Amino acid sequence: xxxxxxxxxxxxxxxxxxxxxxxxxxxxxxxxxxxxxxxxxxxxxxxxxxxxxxxxxxxxxxxxxxxxxxxxxxxxxxxxxxxxxxxxxxxxxxxxxxxxxxxxxxxxxxxxxxxxxxxxxxxxxxxxxxxxxxxxxxxxxxxxxxxxxxxxxxxxxxxxxxxxxxxxxxxxxxxxxxxxxxxxxxxxxxxxxxxxxxxxxxxxxxxxxxxxxxxxxxxxxxxxxxxxxxxxxxxxxxxxxxxxxxxxxxxxxxxxxxxxxxxxxxxxxxxxxxxxxxxxxxxxxxxxxxxxxxxxxxxxxxxxxxxxxxxxxxxxxxxxxxxxxxxxxxx
Amino acid sequence: xxxxxxxxxxxxxxxxxxxxxxxxxxxxxxxxxxxxxxxxxxxxxxxxxxxxxxxxxxxxxxxxxxxxxxxxxxxxxxxxxxxxxxxxxxxxxxxxxxxxxxxxxxxxxxxxxxxxxxxxxxxxxxxxxxxxxxxxxxxxxxxxxxxxxxxxxxxxxxxxxxxxxxxxxxxxxxxxxxxxxxxxxxxxxxxxxxxxxxxxxxxxxxxxxxxxxxxxxxxxxxxxxxxxxxxxxxxxxxxxxxxxxxxxxxxxxxxxxxxxxxxxxxxxxxxxxxxxxxxxxxxxxxxxxxxxxxxxxxxxxxxxxxxxxxxxxxxxxxxxxxxxxxxxxxx
Numbered sequence: 001x002x003x004x005x006x007x008x009x010x011x012x013x014x015x016x017x018x019x020x021x022x023x024x025x026x027x028x029x030x031x032x033x034x035x036x037x038x039x040x041x042x043x044x045x046x047x048x049x050x051x052x053x054x055x056x057x058x059x060x061x062x063x064x065x066x067x068x069x070x071x072x073x074x075x076x077x078x079x080x081x082x083x084x085x086x087x088x089x090x091x092x093x094x095x096x097x098x099x100x101x102x103x104x105x106x107x108x109x110x111x112x113x114x115x116x117x118x119x120x121x122x123x124x125x126x127x128x129x130x131x132x133x134x135x136x137x138x139x140x141x142x143x144x145x146x147x148x149x150x151x152x153x154x155x156x157x158x159x160x161x162x163x164x165x166x167x168x169x170x171x172x173x174x175x176x177x178x179x180x181x182x183x184x185x186x187x188x189x190x191x192x193x194x195x196x197x198x199x200x201x202x203x204x205x206x207x208x209x210x211x212x213x214x215x216x217x218x219x220x221x222x223x224x225x226x227x228x229x230x231x232x233x234x235x236x237x238x239x240x241x242x243x244x245x246x247x248x249x250x251x252x253x254x255x256x257x258x259x260x261x262x263x264x265x266x267x268x269x270x271x272x273x274x275x276x277x278x279x280x281x282x283x284x285x286x287x288x289x290x291x292x293x294x295x296x297x298x299x300x301x302x303x304x305x306x307x308x309x310x311x312x313x314x315x316x317x318x319x320x321x322x323x324x325x326x327x328x329x330x331x
Numbered sequence: 332x333x334x335x336x337x338x339x340x341x342x343x344x345x346x347x348x349x350x351x352x353x354x355x356x357x358x359x360x361x362x363x364x365x366x367x368x369x370x371x372x373x374x375x376x377x378x379x380x381x382x383x384x385x386x387x388x389x390x391x392x393x394x395x396x397x398x399x400x401x402x403x404x405x406x407x408x409x410x411x412x413x414x415x416x417x418x419x420x421x422x423x424x425x426x427x428x429x430x431x432x433x434x435x436x437x438x439x440x441x442x443x444x445x446x447x448x449x450x451x452x453x454x455x456x457x458x459x460x461x462x463x464x465x466x467x468x469x470x471x472x473x474x475x476x477x478x479x480x481x482x483x484x485x486x487x488x489x490x491x492x493x494x495x496x497x498x499x500x501x502x503x504x505x506x507x508x509x510x511x512x513x514x515x516x517x518x519x520x521x522x523x524x525x526x527x528x529x530x531x532x533x534x535x536x537x538x539x540x541x542x543x544x545x546x547x548x549x550x551x552x553x554x555x556x557x558x559x560x561x562x563x564x565x566x567x568x569x570x571x572x573x574x575x576x577x578x579x580x581x582x583x584x585x586x587x588x589x590x591x592x593x594x595x596x597x598x599x600x601x602x603x604x605x606x607x608x609x610x611x612x613x614x615x616x617x618x619x620x621x622x623x624x625x626x627x628x629x630x631x632x633x634x635x636x637x638x639x640x641x642x643x644x645x646x647x648x649x650x651x652x653x654x655x656x657x658x659x660x661x662x
Contacts, residue, residue, distance in 0.1 A: 005556040009515040014556040015646040022648040024599045027632040079646050092534045094555045177643030184340040203423045224425045225336040225345040268355045301358040312508030315346040315410050317353040
């Protein structure tokens with residue numbers, strides 16, 4: 001059973017993944033992704049994954065057989081375990097709980113070589129809709145407080161398989177950075193009586209120096225204090241705190257802007273590794289006037305050095321206005 | 332002039348380093364460290380660095396000439412600029428100031444191949460003492476609020492030169508993570524009327540499952556909620572909030588335990604890249620009963636993936652108790 005342990009100073013929960021239990025010699029020989037291995041995510045290899053939780057596909061298709069467009073399965077090496085009680089307890093002055101949670105993989109396509117940014121708009125919409133479906137299903141499990149949805153593309157971004165996929169982790173607590181974002185939004189709201197993200201959207205669209213793309217319902221820009229070169233945020237123009245409130249009518253616009261951003265990043269930065277993450281409200285929170293869900297897309301270009309780790313203080317060598325210009329022009 | 336910009340939600344300041352101004356194509360061709368280049372940090376090449384700020388060496392030695400054991404110089408490519416006013420101002424809803432600060436390099440040895448963990452104890456003591464000297468000098472500049480001291484060893488940890496060196500960055504604001512640590516310490520102190528770090532030291536020495544080394548004045552252990560495999564903290568046993576209070580009588584003990592930890596990490600993990608960072612109190616704070624300076628040593632073993640970036644929530648594949656056992660036994 002993995003353990004969740006709380007840093008007593010900062011309040012940061014860490015998963016101590018005893019199942020993986022890496023010894024010193026394990027670190028030097030991390031396997032290269034996919035080399036000479038059968039891909040468990042390819043169509044026809046459905047028996048190489050745990051049984052599916054969700055799939056979109058042909059009418060009348062048999063479970064765990066071909067005929068799917070999208071397929072969600074439990075992660076074969078989950079960082080948190082689905083069965084059991086949370087069992088919060090102390091350990092002297094420290095705090096811990098059982099590493100309970102869900103860790104799922106969403107296979108975005110049956111085709112090993114097909115990239116998200118090259119799929120048909122409606123298939124990307126399916127991927128986003130599957131995120132939503134999984135949140136709506138998992139939030140019924142009252143043990144969970146938060147669901148994190150993210151994608152690692154490329155080994156440098158932490159992907160261990162090259163077949164296009166996203167991941168979902170449901171946790172029994174709200175991660176500290178999420179709490180900080182919500183608190184920051186709350187402080188602004190208490191002072192201004194407006195959502196800080198809504199204000200950012202207005203200023204960005206007015207000044208138009210960091211906007212990369214927009215459509216009817218979404219806008220993408222480089223944030224003013226971007227931590228990383230070419231860091232890009234995608235936000236719904238209308239205020240909404242919870243991603244899972246996404247309407248079918250909005251999902252297509254989101255798929256279009258996400259595809260566009262990923263495509264631009266691919267062109268401008270020569271197909272880099274990247275991560276994207278959905279920043280969402282905690283599951284049990286009501287609609288929040290002070291938080292606004294969004295996606296953060298971060299190409300993996302520069303190493304994070306000691307300075308950043310020690311302080312949470314970043315050096316960004318590319319001004320976001322220049323990054324926006326490069327991305328805007330690419331097609 | 333670089334710019335400091337504040338993330339409006341989290342309150343995180345980011346250096347937007349316009350001087351470096353990296354364009355998209357610059358990222359693919361980051362130079363390999365040192366290859367076929369003259370090392371500017373080697374003895375005899377003193378004219379390849381900006382003029383020295385500090386040096387320990389032979390009596391009567393001429394400045395910027397050989398004869399030094401340790402030499403501190405301004406960074407040739409500083410991320411912050413020393414001349415100018417801070418000039419805080421708004422940019423619509425955003426906040427920024429001039430990128431004012433000091434960025435220095437401390438060359439730890441004249442010898443390119445000599446590692447910190449293999450130097451004589453007294454020479455490591457010199458390095459630590461030079462950190463202290465630089466803080467005491469720089470804190471007279473009232474523009475500065477914080478000084479960060481860190482070492483990146485190895486390209487994977489962000490070092491661009493292999494010659495052993497540390498870095499120092501003085502900033503006109505307190506980094507957000509430091510503020511969070513101090514706030515966490517304050518909340519514990521308000522509740523318990525004790526220093527949280529002092530309490531940790533007691534529990535760690537009592538339980539003795541995560542302690543790696545100790546001597547009269549310092550203890551090194553794997554933190555309970557370690558973010559990274561083999562992450563190791565070094566703390567003074569007696570409460571002290573400011574590193575620069577270090578006494579000559581303590582510096583030797585610190586040099587011994589630091590050397591020991593670096594040596595153990597080198598042996599157990601096959602000479603990995605690593606970072607260490609001194610977590611210190613803000614320059615202008617009085618002695619704080621609720622904060623306790625310490626060093627964090629982090630071997631660079633695993634990639635940080637999307638999950639960690641999105642949430643500040645880490646997965647550590649090696650339980651700190653196991654890491655402590657491996658390190659303890661290595662000699």
